[in-house]
Amino acid sequence: MSTTPQAPQPVAAPVPATHTEDKVTVISHSNLFYWWPVWAIGMIMGIFTLIDGYYMVVVPPNTTPVTRVTVDGEDREALVYPKGMRVRRVGGSKEKDAAVEMPKVHMSRNKNLGVIFCTALLVVIIITNVPLRGMWSLVVIITVIMLSVIFALAGWWEWIFEHLSYLDVRINAGGYFFISGLLFIAWFVTITFFDKNVYIVFTPGQFKVCTEIGGGEKVYDAIGLTLERQRSDLFRHYILGLGSGDLIVKTTGAQSHHFDLPNVLFISSKVQKIEDLLRKRVMESAPK
Numbered sequence: 001m002s003t004t005p006q007a008p009q010p011v012a013a014p015v016p017a018t019h020t021e022d023k024v025t026v027i028s029h030s031n032l033f034y035w036w037p038v039w040a041i042g043m044i045m046g047i048f049t050l051i052d053g054y055y056m057v058v059v060p061p062n063t064t065p066v067t068r069v070t071v072d073g074e075d076r077e078a079l080v081y082p083k084g085m086r087v088r089r090v091g092g093s094k095e096k097d098a099a100v101e102m103p104k105v106h107m108s109r110n111k112n113l114g115v116i117f118c119t120a121l122l123v124v125i126i127i128t129n130v131p132l133r134g135m136w137s138l139v140v141i142i143t144v145i146m147l148s149v150i151f152a153l154a155g156w157w158e159w160i161f162e163h164l165s166y167l168d169v170r171i172n173a174g175g176y177f178f179i180s181g182l183l184f185i186a187w188f189v190t191i192t193f194f195d196k197n198v199y200i201v202f203t204p205g206q207f208k209v210c211t212e213i214g215g216g217e218k219v220y221d222a223i224g225l226t227l228e229r230q231r232s233d234l235f236r237h238y239i240l241g242l243g244s245g246d247l248i249v250k251t252t253g254a255q256s257h258h259f260d261l262p263n264v265l266f267i268s269s270k271v272q273k274i275e276d277l278l279r280k281r282v283m284e285s286a287p288k
Contacts, residue, residue, distance in 0.1 A: 022280070024273045026247060028198040028261035031128045032190050034240040039187060041120045042180030049108040049173040056107035056172055060085050106173035114169030117176070127235045141234070200249060200261060202274050207249075209259055222278060224252035229271050243268065 062082040069078045081087065089098030132140055151160070197213040207225070208217045231237045231245035245267035249259040264270060 022204050022277055024202040024270065024277055026200045026202070026261055026264055026270050026274075027195055028247075029195045029244070029263040029265065030190055031263065032187055033195075033244075033263055033265075034128050034236060035124055035183065035187060037240065038121050038124050039180040039184040041117055042176045042183070045113045045117050045171070046173045046176030046180065048110075048113060049106050049171075049176060052106075052108040052110065054107055054109050055103035056105040056170075057103050107170060111168045111170060114171045115167055117171065118169050124240070127240060131233055132235060198261070200247075200259065202277055204277055204280060209249075211259060220251055220257060225278065226250045226252070227271055227274060229267055231267065241265070247271070 057079070059079055060081060064080045064082075066078050066080050069076045069080075088101045090101045194213055197210060197215075199210055201208045202222070204222070206219055206222050208219050210217050226249075228248035228250070229245055230248065231243075237244050241263065242265070244263055244265050247261040247264045247267060247270070249257075249261070251257045
């Protein structure tokens with residue numbers, strides 16, 4: 001019994017493993033990134049004002065509150081305009097044909113909403129414009145704690161809270177949404193589009209730098225590259241920045257360069273990836 005030899009089957013060539021490009025992009029954000037609490041709190045206060053369901057009424061001077069006014073056979077309370085003053089009318093060519101304007105500006109009964117919003121605004125302004133690095137952050141925290149204890153022992157907190165209760169800051173719902181909406185648009189556009197034009201792209205052998213919006217890229221050798229991470233501002237980097245920091249990149253050689261990238265998000269993981277990338281380059285270039 002004879003057998004016919006079978007033709008050899010073609011062997012598929014091994015498919016090379018696909019690797020994503022070794023690249024780490026570091027983007028420097030503007031200080032506007034830290035303003036997210038302002039538009040977030042403003043939106044929340046605006047929603048609370050709408051839910052409250054009350055309206056703002058503007059009255060002329062010498063308006064008198066009256067506790068008993070008969071309307072449709074029932075006793076009501078009202079604000080009585082001074083003599084000669086009339087409630088504003090809308091519509092109609094003649095005053096007798098015009099209807100009385102109904103209140104339509106939403107205003108919350110709670111005066112604390114405006115106080116909270118203004119406090120958040122002032123705190124963010126101070127934090128983003130007065131950097132407190134290193135020991136200064138610790139000094140501020142210790143000072144606040146010591147003053148709190150001293151005020152409590154001296155019984156001053158009761159006096160302070162009593163007088164703060166007279167503080168009345170009110171913003172209508174439209175004011176909250178207008179300020180917060182425009183700030184959010186500016187924040188989103190800046191974070192999404194403009195900030196991406198200030199960056200450093202690290203690759204195994206080199207890195208590309210663009211330090212200004214609309215500027216060109218410059219390429220540098222990664223040999224002798226040193227990285228410095230700064231996260232010493234407790235309030236800006238940890239509280240508002242959610243783990244951000246400043247990155248300083250230095251090159252060595254006859255023409256050394258120094259690049260500062262402030263406000264880098266997730267800086268710890270970014271620096272770790274860059275170090276892994278540089279370490280990988282050194283291992284690949286080492287003689288076998």
